Amino acid sequence: MTDYSINIHALARDAGIAIEDCPFEHMDGIVVRLRQRAFVGLRKTADIRTKRYALAHEMGHVRDGTATSRYCLLAERRADRLARASVIPEGWLRRAIEDGHTEYSVLASLFGVSEEVVEQRCKEVFNS
Numbered sequence: 001m002t003d004y005s006i007n008i009h010a011l012a013r014d015a016g017i018a019i020e021d022c023p024f025e026h027m028d029g030i031v032v033r034l035r036q037r038a039f040v041g042l043r044k045t046a047d048i049r050t051k052r053y054a055l056a057h058e059m060g061h062v063r064d065g066t067a068t069s070r071y072c073l074l075a076e077r078r079a080d081r082l083a084r085a086s087v088i089p090e091g092w093l094r095r096a097i098e099d100g101h102t103e104y105s106v107l108a109s110l111f112g113v114s115e116e117v118v119e120q121r122c123k124e125v126f127n128s
């Protein structure tokens with residue numbers, strides 16, 4: 001079976017982002033920018049799907065320049081949109097569906113994300 005899961009950790013490392021497991025209890029991830037370098041902390045006890053998505057979300061903040069800003073709903077939504085697009089590229093999603101994978105649960109495991117992320121990404125891509 002085709003592997004659709006993006007190696008998001010490798011993408012982060014290629015972008016020079018440092019990743020560290022942290023003893024968070026109430027959040028999955030955080031990004032801190034020091035000079036030109038971004039550091040992402042991920043909740044140590046999170047499952048791999050949660051960690052992948054949290055990392056993609058924090059990379060979204062790095063990409064759109066909101067890594068240092070205080071909490072802002074719009075910035076959070078943008079980071080989530082960027083995260084969904086990076087863990088589920090549109091072409092890959094279309095290919096997976098053409099290959100017959102039409103259940104959210106199956107797509108979630110193929111892409112290594114939660115069903116909720118798949119559902120939202122499908123809504124974005126297919127405008128439904």
Ligand SMILES: [Zn+2]
Pocket residue numbers: 057061075076079
């Ligand atoms: Zn955020």
